[in-house]
Amino acid sequence: MYVYDQVDQRIIDERVAQFRDQTQRFLAGDIAEEHFLPLRLQNGLYVQRLAPMLRIAVPYGMMNSAQLRKLAEISRNFDKGYAHISTRQNVQLNWPELADVPDILAELASVQMHAVQTSGNCIRNTTTDQFAGVAVDELEDPRPWCEIIRQWSTFHPEFAFLPRKFKIAVCGTESDRAAIHAHDIGLELVPHPDSGEIGFKVLAGGGLGRTPVIGSVVCEWLPKKHLITYLEAILRVYNQLGRRDNKYKARIKILVKAMGVEAFREHVEEQWKALKDGPSTLTDAEIDRCKGFFTEPAYKQIDGLAAAATVKAQGEQNPEFGNWVTRNTVAHRVPGYRIVNISLKATGYAPGDISDVQMEAVADFADQYAFGELRSTHQQNLVLADVEQEHLFDLWQKLDALGLATANIGYLTDVICCPGGDYCALANAKSIPVAEAIQDRFDNLDYVYDLGPLDLNISGCMNACGHHHIGHIGVLGVDKKGAEFYQVSLGGSQDKDASIGKILGPSFQQEDMADVIEKLLTTFVGLRQSEESFLDAYRRVGLEPFKEAVYAKAD
Amino acid sequence: MPKLIKDGRVVDDQWQGEILQPEQIPESPAAPVAVQLEPGQGPATIPCALSNLGLVTIFFPAFTDGRCFSYARELRESGYTGEIRATGHFIRDQLFYLQRCGFNAFQFAEEVDLDACLASLSDFSESYQAAVDQPEPLFLRR
Numbered sequence: 001m002y003v004y005d006q007v008d009q010r011i012i013d014e015r016v017a018q019f020r021d022q023t024q025r026f027l028a029g030d031i032a033e034e035h036f037l038p039l040r041l042q043n044g045l046y047v048q049r050l051a052p053m054l055r056i057a058v059p060y061g062m063m064n065s066a067q068l069r070k071l072a073e074i075s076r077n078f079d080k081g082y083a084h085i086s087t088r089q090n091v092q093l094n095w096p097e098l099a100d101v102p103d104i105l106a107e108l109a110s111v112q113m114h115a116v117q118t119s120g121n122c123i124r125n126t127t128t129d130q131f132a133g134v135a136v137d138e139l140e141d142p143r144p145w146c147e148i149i150r151q152w153s154t155f156h157p158e159f160a161f162l163p164r165k166f167k168i169a170v171c172g173t174e175s176d177r178a179a180i181h182a183h184d185i186g187l188e189l190v191p192h193p194d195s196g197e198i199g200f201k202v203l204a205g206g207g208l209g210r211t212p213v214i215g216s217v218v219c220e221w222l223p224k225k226h227l228i229t230y231l232e233a234i235l236r237v238y239n240q241l242g243r244r245d246n247k248y249k250a251r252i253k254i255l256v257k258a259m260g261v262e263a264f265r266e267h268v269e270e271q272w273k274a275l276k277d278g279p280s281t282l283t284d285a286e287i288d289r290c291k292g293f294f295t296e297p298a299y300k301q302i303d304g305l306a307a308a309a310t311v312k313a314q315g316e317q318n319p320e321f322g323n324w325v326t327r328n329t330v331a332h333r334v335p336g337y338r339i340v341n342i343s344l345k346a347t348g349y350a351p352g353d354i355s356d357v358q359m360e361a362v363a364d365f366a367d368q369y370a371f372g373e374l375r376s377t378h379q380q381n382l383v384l385a386d387v388e389q390e391h392l393f394d395l396w397q398k399l400d401a402l403g404l405a406t407a408n409i410g411y412l413t414d415v416i417c418c419p420g421g422d423y424c425a426l427a428n429a430k431s432i433p434v435a436e437a438i439q440d441r442f443d444n445l446d447y448v449y450d451l452g453p454l455d456l457n458i459s460g461c462m463n464a465c466g467h468h469h470i471g472h473i474g475v476l477g478v479d480k481k482g483a484e485f486y487q488v489s490l491g492g493s494q495d496k497d498a499s500i501g502k503i504l505g506p507s508f509q510q511e512d513m514a515d516v517i518e519k520l521l522t523t524f525v526g527l528r529q530s531e532e533s534f535l536d537a538y539r540r541v542g543l544e545p546f547k548e549a550v551y552a553k554a555d
Numbered sequence: 556m557p558k559l560i561k562d563g564r565v566v567d568d569q570w571q572g573e574i575l576q577p578e579q580i581p582e583s584p585a586a587p588v589a590v591q592l593e594p595g596q597g598p599a600t601i602p603c604a605l606s607n608l609g610l611v612t613i614f615f616p617a618f619t620d621g622r623c624f625s626y627a628r629e630l631r632e633s634g635y636t637g638e639i640r641a642t643g644h645f646i647r648d649q650l651f652y653l654q655r656c657g658f659n660a661f662q663f664a665e666e667v668d669l670d671a672c673l674a675s676l677s678d679f680s681e682s683y684q685a686a687v688d689q690p691e692p693l694f695l696r697r
Contacts, residue, residue, distance in 0.1 A: 151693070157684075161624065289694070
């Protein structure tokens with residue numbers, strides 16, 4: 001992964017000093033509340049329902065074991081001993097004190113971490129595929145490009161006061177695990193149709209929130225060296241023409257929609273003329289430098305078939321282990337290795353939460369089994385990307401002892417869920433208790449597996465941090481005359497065939513949610529053809545059968 | 556005489572003349588003129604050549620209006636070398652970014668300690684991306 005040099009370190013240390021001074025001036029009454037607001041937001045600090053919330057950046061989801069140990073230590077010393085993995089692959093602390101935040105940031109800087117631009121109307125943390133570099137279907141590793149974007153966007157002087165927040169995602173695979181269609185800018189590494197040279201397909205104007213939109217293609221194929229100048233041109237158009245009169249209409253998706261993608265593209269091309277081939281054009285030396293941080297670890301030569309046979313035999317002896325391998329591990333492009341998902345979705349714990357003890361243990365596992373690195377995922381789980389099959393059984397036993405081996409990755413109970421009204425000041429409704437009620441109701445894992453892959457996404461408000469629009473089943477907390485209700489949508493998808501879910505009908509009370517989900521799933525099981533997934537079945541039959549089942553009057 | 560920060564120092568406001576709206580400026584002014592830009596009224600609305608300008612002020616109706624940052628940068632990229640002065644409701648903690656975008660003068664609407672503000676001009680000693688103050692991105696200089 002990327003390692004800071006002296007200059008990177010100096011920049012991040014100076015940021016800590018800057019925010020320490022700003023915090024002191026604020027606490028002394030020398031900075032007005034409204035002026036301090038964007039300063040603290042761009043250092044990851046929200047003021048929440050119960051305490052401030054600090055969102056720590058995990059650039060494109062990559063962490064090393066030393067960083068995770070530091071997060072464990074910080075959560076113990078400055079918080080209540082746990083942290084939360086967010087749907088943007090970041091780490092959130094729910095209980096820090098404002099006056100401690102500069103010290104926390106200094107601790108983070110000591111392990112090359114920060115909370116820069118994790119909030120506010122600026123360019124946020126760039127996200128990507130959690131299996132980058134090890135996925136079997138990868139055309140090119142997106143992480144060097146994420147790092148190039150991270151450096152360009154960090155403290156960008158022109159784009160720190162945009163009309164609204166701005167999120168970029170990059171993917172380099174056939175199946176999109178980075179939800180690039182749901183981002184302000186989505187970048188996909190694609191071959192040129194004639195030459196085969198790899199460049200970027202550039203999408204703009206995707207997004208979730210109040211007005212969910214699938215991104216439009218602004219450029220079918222962009223040569224790699226022009227990436228930064230082209231991004232700069234898009235941002236310039238957005239910064240100048242994006243709406244600033246209404247925060248609900250301020251995202252780039254509204255601008256692209258209002259202008260039409262053709263007109264938007266013309267504006268971008270016009271801006272780009274002045275920037276193209278300028279000093280920010282990427283050099284081969286810089287591209288190679290960044291790629292040099294994401295080279296292969298020292299993989300062993302392993303007989304893949306023999307290793308798989310051993311794991312299979314272990315699984316037959318211990319079906320629980322075998323099941324975990326099937327559900328929570330993924331094929332690796334190097335023979336003899338597997339990608340291991342660590343589920344943070346055990347019933348009884350808030351989805352995505354992890355304790356200090358668990359963090360330290362996972363850091364140890366990363367050192368023992370996975371070259372000292374790990375990843376956070378936008379499904380709010382963790383990943384050890386390079387585990388020898390020979391070590392899977394040991395690792396599973398250790399994870400199981402810590403409650404980290406729930407075999408539910410990609411299934412119903414792997415609920416994606418924002419912190420909701422229990423923590424978040426923006427939320428209309430609680431989301432964690434709904435997730436818990438559903439996990440409780442569907443505690444029969446065989447039934448859950450039989451349902452097949454199912455994304456259940458819960459957001460406590462329109463801001464859609466739980467990405468409910470792109471869940472196969474989406475749940476949105478709404479406020480009706482001061483009471484918490486939940487609106488259900490069906491048919492969302494975050495994959496290449498991305499789609500926005502359709503609202504089922506009138507919203508429900510919290511205590512009815514598990515029943516509603518059960519009715520939806522019973523309906524699905526009744527009408528599914530052979531091994532059809534929920535999403536495929538929905539696409540075949542539409543909303544009606546589900547609507548009838550859920551809203552049918554009792555006889 | 557009102558004070559402002561210019562080129563890194565606290566100085567008196569030297570501009571004596573009127574500051575015009577873009578539409579008040581003739582196409583070929585006889586002497587250098589001063590123009591006020593504001594969000595929605597960017598450099599493209601200036602009717603004369605940039606070499607006719609002695610001063611450009613860019614007014615911040617609110618400190619969060621980031622359009623002004625792009626305006627300054629576009630003026631510099633178009634070859635304007637005179638004074639670009641931020642006016643209105645920007646804040647001290649934006650000085651570093653404003654300077655990088657091409658502003659070289661700062662006249663606060665609010666009463667502030669200008670000498671104390673000078674420190675914020677040098678919050679960082681290095682930056683990743685190219686801007687007016689450093690036309691080469693860091694990757695060309697590593």
